Amino acid sequence: xxxxxxxxxxxxxxxxxxxxxxxxxxxxxxxxxxxxxxxxxxxxxxxxxxxxxxxxxxxxxxxxxxxxxxxxxxxxxxxxxxxxxxxxxxxxxxxxxxxxxxxxxxxxxxxxxxxxxxxxxxxxxxxxxxxxxxxxxxxxxxxxxxxxxxxxxxxxxxxxxxxxxxxxxxxxxxxxxxxxxxxx
Amino acid sequence: xxxxxxxxxxxxxxxxxxxxxxxxxxxxxxxxxxxxxxxxxxxxxxxxxxxxxxxxxxxxxxxxxxxxxxxxxxxxxxxxxxxxxxxxxxxxxxxxxxxxxxxxxxxxxxxxxxxxxxxxxxxxxxxxxxxxxxxxxxxxxxxxxxxxxxxxxxxxxxxxxxxxxxxxxxxxxxxxxxxxxxxx
Numbered sequence: 329x330x331x332x333x334x335x336x337x338x339x340x341x342x343x344x345x346x347x348x349x350x351x352x353x354x355x356x357x358x359x360x361x362x363x364x365x366x367x368x369x370x371x372x373x374x375x376x377x378x379x380x381x382x383x384x385x386x387x388x389x390x391x392x393x394x395x396x397x398x399x400x401x402x403x404x405x406x407x408x409x410x411x412x413x414x415x416x417x418x419x420x421x422x423x424x425x426x427x428x429x430x431x432x433x434x435x436x437x438x439x440x441x442x443x444x445x446x447x448x449x450x451x452x453x454x455x456x457x458x459x460x461x462x463x464x465x466x467x468x469x470x471x472x473x474x475x476x477x478x479x480x481x482x483x484x485x486x487x488x489x490x491x492x493x494x495x496x497x498x499x500x501x502x503x504x505x506x507x508x509x510x511x512x
Numbered sequence: 513x514x515x516x517x518x519x520x521x522x523x524x525x526x527x528x529x530x531x532x533x534x535x536x537x538x539x540x541x542x543x544x545x546x547x548x549x550x551x552x553x554x555x556x557x558x559x560x561x562x563x564x565x566x567x568x569x570x571x572x573x574x575x576x577x578x579x580x581x582x583x584x585x586x587x588x589x590x591x592x593x594x595x596x597x598x599x600x601x602x603x604x605x606x607x608x609x610x611x612x613x614x615x616x617x618x619x620x621x622x623x624x625x626x627x628x629x630x631x632x633x634x635x636x637x638x639x640x641x642x643x644x645x646x647x648x649x650x651x652x653x654x655x656x657x658x659x660x661x662x663x664x665x666x667x668x669x670x671x672x673x674x675x676x677x678x679x680x681x682x683x684x685x686x687x688x689x690x691x692x693x694x695x696x
Contacts, residue, residue, distance in 0.1 A: 353606060356622075357619075375643075384568040435541075
């Protein structure tokens with residue numbers, strides 16, 4: 329199955345160069361940025377580690393309801409979840425090893441540092457913002473696929489080698505055996 | 513003039529301990545965090561460098577219209593401006609030294625890296641989110657004053673020694689001679 333139609337392969341994504349690639353000031357309008365499709369979600373990079381001496385990157389995620397991001401942890405990435413619109417249920421292991429789940433509404437904020445198992449489920453059509461340790465923001469382009477189409481699209485389902493390569497590159501561990509035993 | 517009434521001096525701010533102070537998972541509900549008043553603005557720290565190995569911190573700012581943050585630059589802090597509600601006019605020097613101004617509406621995003629002169633003016637009652645190089649998020653408590661009162665309050669106007677101490681501690685340079693010559 330080919331998804332090259334998501335961008336023009338002759339020119340690459342139209343958003344190339346929208347970020348300066350070095351610490352220089354700029355402004356993006358709502359919806360602008362580096363777009364990638366992964367599963368049903370549209371991820372947009374607003375800022376990358378290249379602009380921040382690798383301190384942090386920032387993404388937005390537009391997510392259809394029902395989406396489940398399976399349990400995983402990051403070896404080296406701190407990650408935030410700020411709900412702009414909609415509702416997202418976050419599952420995470422606490423510092424004492426106990427399991428927690430919280431339903432995040434607009435304005436609610438979650439933090440999961442490196443090393444902690446977590447997952448989330450999109451309960452309503454949602455828009456989230458995430459700040460990530462610098463470099464991880466491009467994970468979604470590597471596991472997903474760059475796109476210039478920000479409207480309704482079929483999901484992009486990566487094959488296993490692509491998933492494994494992206495996870496390895498960004499030091500992300502999927503935890504398929506992990507079970508959540510938490511009251512909702 | 514005394515502002516101790518903003519917190520109970522016997523116990524300190526009620527928000528003490530709301531952030532874990534180390535890389536551990538947590539959730540904040542909308543409005544929760546470390547509150548500080550500076551001029552007319554309410555700054556709330558959602559995440560500090562203590563949780564991110566000093567990579568980044570995150571704040572929100574609730575700002576009344578008319579507020580002007582005078583021209584300054586940071587020696588070592590990268591700073592973002594994401595408008596959640598309202599409208600904010602950002603002024604910044606570009607990488608080629610030219611001056612720019614852009615009116616940011618909800619969903620718009622601005623980035624100003626270390627070393628670049630910038631200022632902003634709050635045009636409508638606004639709520640902004642900022643991601644900052646780790647450590648700078650507490651600047652607003654140091655130049656302003658911690659508070660437990662998030663509703664309407666009189667402005668907190670720091671005296672000059674307090675402003676100078678906070679600016680020096682956080683390597684921020686005010687640029688009172690700077691003039692903006694940009695069409696709005």
